[in-house]
Amino acid sequence: MSAALDGLALVLAWPNILYPIAGTLLAMCVAVLPGISGATLMAIVIPLTFHWDTLQILLLFGALVGGATFMGSTTAILFNIPGTGPNAATLLDGYPMARQGRARTALACSALSSALGSTVGVFLLILLIPAVVVLGPRMGPPEYLMLSLWGLVCIVTVIRASVVKGLVMAGFGLLISLVGLDPMTAETRYTLGTIYLQDGVGLIPVFVGVFAIAEIIDLLATGRRTVSGETDVAALGGTTAEGVRAVFRHFGVFLRSSLIGTGIGVVPGVGGTVAGFVAYGEAARVAGKDGRFGEGDIRGVIAPEAANDAKDGGSLLPALAFGVPASAGTALLLVALQIHGVTPGGDLMTNDLDLVFVLIWSLFISNWLSSLLGLSLVGPLARLSVVRVSRLVPPILALSVIGAFAYRGRVTDVWLAFGFGAAGYAARRYGWPRIPFIIAIVLGPLFEVNLGLSLRLHELGRIDLWTRPSILLVGVLIALSVAVPRLPRRRGERS
Amino acid sequence: MSVGRGTGFTLALLAVGVVFLAQTIGLSPTGRRVALPAVALVTLLLLVQLIRDARAPVAEGGETPGGGAAPTGPDDDARSRSPWRSLAWVLAVPAMIAIAGLCEGVGLHAFAFLRVRGKEPLPVAALGGLGVAALVWWIVGTLLGAELPGGLILATIAGG
Numbered sequence: 219m220s221a222a223l224d225g226l227a228l229v230l231a232w233p234n235i236l237y238p239i240a241g242t243l244l245a246m247c248v249a250v251l252p253g254i255s256g257a258t259l260m261a262i263v264i265p266l267t268f269h270w271d272t273l274q275i276l277l278l279f280g281a282l283v284g285g286a287t288f289m290g291s292t293t294a295i296l297f298n299i300p301g302t303g304p305n306a307a308t309l310l311d312g313y314p315m316a317r318q319g320r321a322r323t324a325l326a327c328s329a330l331s332s333a334l335g336s337t338v339g340v341f342l343l344i345l346l347i348p349a350v351v352v353l354g355p356r357m358g359p360p361e362y363l364m365l366s367l368w369g370l371v372c373i374v375t376v377i378r379a380s381v382v383k384g385l386v387m388a389g390f391g392l393l394i395s396l397v398g399l400d401p402m403t404a405e406t407r408y409t410l411g412t413i414y415l416q417d418g419v420g421l422i423p424v425f426v427g428v429f430a431i432a433e434i435i436d437l438l439a440t441g442r443r444t445v446s447g448e449t450d451v452a453a454l455g456g457t458t459a460e461g462v463r464a465v466f467r468h469f470g471v472f473l474r475s476s477l478i479g480t481g482i483g484v485v486p487g488v489g490g491t492v493a494g495f496v497a498y499g500e501a502a503r504v505a506g507k508d509g510r511f512g513e514g515d516i517r518g519v520i521a522p523e524a525a526n527d528a529k530d531g532g533s534l535l536p537a538l539a540f541g542v543p544a545s546a547g548t549a550l551l552l553v554a555l556q557i558h559g560v561t562p563g564g565d566l567m568t569n570d571l572d573l574v575f576v577l578i579w580s581l582f583i584s585n586w587l588s589s590l591l592g593l594s595l596v597g598p599l600a601r602l603s604v605v606r607v608s609r610l611v612p613p614i615l616a617l618s619v620i621g622a623f624a625y626r627g628r629v630t631d632v633w634l635a636f637g638f639g640a641a642g643y644a645a646r647r648y649g650w651p652r653i654p655f656i657i658a659i660v661l662g663p664l665f666e667v668n669l670g671l672s673l674r675l676h677e678l679g680r681i682d683l684w685t686r687p688s689i690l691l692v693g694v695l696i697a698l699s700v701a702v703p704r705l706p707r708r709r710g711e712r713s
Numbered sequence: 714m715s716v717g718r719g720t721g722f723t724l725a726l727l728a729v730g731v732v733f734l735a736q737t738i739g740l741s742p743t744g745r746r747v748a749l750p751a752v753a754l755v756t757l758l759l760l761v762q763l764i765r766d767a768r769a770p771v772a773e774g775g776e777t778p779g780g781g782a783a784p785t786g787p788d789d790d791a792r793s794r795s796p797w798r799s800l801a802w803v804l805a806v807p808a809m810i811a812i813a814g815l816c817e818g819v820g821l822h823a824f825a826f827l828r829v830r831g832k833e834p835l836p837v838a839a840l841g842g843l844g845v846a847a848l849v850w851w852i853v854g855t856l857l858g859a860e861l862p863g864g865l866i867l868a869t870i871a872g873g
Contacts (some may be wrong), residue, residue, distance in 0.1 A: 310777075382762050390730075393748060393751055394753075404743060435796070613823075616819050620848075636803070636804060647722075670746070
C-alpha cells in the first residue's frame with residue numbers, strides 16, 4: 219500500500235506530472251491516424267529518450283500505453299476506420315450509431331467506458347500482483363487454446379440473420395488467417411506462389427478494407443449526403459449525457475467486459491483486438507434476442523471499449539512480473555526499460571515496487587485524461603457526421619491508404635485493402651455478415667498455434683487436466699456460453 | 714429460374730471455396746489440421762445456401778454487418794447511384810497509386826473526386842487534392858520515415 223502511495227506521489231510531483239500529460243496528448247493525436255498505434259509511437263520515441271531517467275521513461279511510456287486506446291475509437295465510430303487494431307470491435311455498433319445520427323452518444327459512451335474500464339484494469343492489476351507472480355507461469359498452450367475457442371464459440375452468438383451465412387463467413391475468416399507459413403512446419407499455405415502472402419494477410423489492411431473502404435463504396439452507392447443522413451448538427455439525435463447514462467444502465471455489460479479485458483490482457487500475445495472481440499461476443503451472447511448488435515446497439519460500444527482499456531492494466535502484469543510482453547506496446551515498454559537498466563521480474567516487483575506503481579498510475583492518469591478530453595470533444599467530433607460525404611471521401615480514402623500502407627510499409631497491402639473493400643461491400647450488399655469473418659480472422663492464428671502445441675503436449679503425456687484448473691474454468695465458460703442462451707428459450711417454449 | 718445477383722455472389726464465394734479446397738488437399742496432414750474441416754464446412758454450407766437461394770431468392774442490399782436491416786436516414790431512401798460507378802471511383806485510388814505513386818496518386822484522385830463527383834469549384838478541388846497529398850507525405854514520409862512508393866510514371870522516367 220505504501221508503495222502505491224509513494225508511486226502516486228512521484229507521479230503527481232512537479233514537474234513529473236507533465237510527462238503523463240504530454241504523453242497522453244501525443245498519443246491522442248497519433249491514435250486518430252489509422253495504422254499508427256501507441257506501439258508505433260513508442261518505437262519512434264525510444265531513440266529520443268536514451269538520455270532520460272528511468273522515472274521519466276516510466277511516466278512517459280505509461281501515458282503512451284494508455285493514451286492511444288480511446289482516441290482510436292473516434293475514427294471507428296465516425297468513419298468505420300479503426301484508429302488502432304483493438305478499436306476494430308467498436309466500429310461494429312459505433313458506426314451504425316453514427317449513421318443513425320447518434321455519434322455524440324456513441325463517442326461519450328466510448329469515452330466513459332474507456333476511463334472506467336481502465337480503472338477496473340488498474341485496480342485489478344494492483345490486487346492481482348501477488349497472485350500473478352504465482353499463477354502466471356502456469357499459463358500454457360492448452361489455456362490459450364481454450365481462450366481462442368471461447369472467442370470462436372462467441373461467433374455463433376453474434377450471427378443474427380442467417381446462421382449458414384455467418385458460419386460460411388467465419389470459415390472464410392479462419393481460412394484467410396491460415397494464409398502464409400504454417401507456424402509448426404513452415405509449409406506454405408494458400409500463397410498462390412507469391413512471396414508477399416508468405417507473411418500472411420495483415421489484419422489492418424483487412425479491417426480497413428472490409429469496413430472503411432466497403433463503407434465508402436456503400437455511402438457513394440446510396441447517394442447519402444452525410445454519414446448521419448442529417449445536414450444540420452441541431453438535427454442530430456443522441457446526447458453526451460445519454461452516452462454517459464448508458465454505461466451505468468448497462469453496468470453489468472461494462473463490468474463483465476472489463477473483467478474479460480483484464481483477464482485477456484494478462485495472457486501474453488493475445489492483445490487488445492482479441493479482448494475487444496471476445497467482450498463484444500460475450501455481450502451479444504448475454505443480450506440474446508434483446509440485442510440489436512451490429513445495428514447500433516450501445517452495448518456493442520461499451521463492451522469492446524471497456525475491455526480494450528481494462529486490458530492495458532492486465533497486460534502490464536506479465537510484462538513487469540516475468541518480462542513477458544502481452545502486447546506490442548508492452549514489448550516496446552520492456553525494450554525502453556531494459557535500455558535504462560531496469561530488468562523486469564521478482565526483483566522489480568519487490569525492491570522497486572514504487573517504480574512499478576509510477577507506471578501504473580501514469581497509465582491510469584493517461585486513460586482518464588484521454589477520456590475526459592474525449593468527452594469534451596464529443597460535440598466537435600460529432601459535427602463530422604454532418605459533413606457532406608463528397609468532402610469526407612477523399613480524406614477517409616487517404617487515411618485508409620495510410621493505414622494499410624503503414625502496417626508493413628508495403629504498397630501491396632494497399633491493393634489488398636481495396637480488394638477486401640470490394641468484397642466487403644458485396645458481402646454487405648447481399649447480406650453476408652462481416653463480424654464472424656473478422657472475429658475468426660483475429661482468433662484463427664491463436665487457435666491453430668495452440669491447437670498444434672496442445673496436441674504435441676498431449677502426445678508427450680504432458681497435459682493433466684486436473685493440474686490445470688484454468689482449462690476447466692474456460693471450458694465451463696464455453697459450456698455456459700453455448701448452454702445459457704438456450705435455457706430461457708426452452709423454458710419459454712414450454713410455457 | 715433466373716440467377717439473382719445474390720445467388721451470383723454465393724456462386725463467387727463457392728468458387729473461392731473450391732480454390733481453397735483444391736489447395737488444402739495438397740497440404741501436409743499438419744498443415745491441413747484446421748484448414749480441412751474449415752474449408753469442408755464452408756463448401757458444404759455454400760451448397761446449402763445455393764439450394765436456399767434457389768428456393769427463395771435473397772432480397773438485395775440494405776443489410777448491416779450483423780445481417781439485419783440497415784439503419785436509415787432521411788435521404789437514404791433509395792440506392793440512387795450505380796454501385797458499379799461508386800466501386801469504380803473507389804478502386805481508382807489503387808490504380809492512380811500504381812500510375813502516379815502513393816502520395817501523388819491519392820492527391821490526384823482527391824482532386825478528380827472533388828471536382829467531378831463533388832462538383833466543387835476548381836480552387837477548392839485543387840486545395841483538397843494538395844491537402845490530402847500533403848497528409849500522406851507528412852504521415853508516411855515524415856512521421857513514419859517510410860519511403861514513398863513511386864508509380865509507373867516515375868519508374869518510366871527513371872528507366873528512360
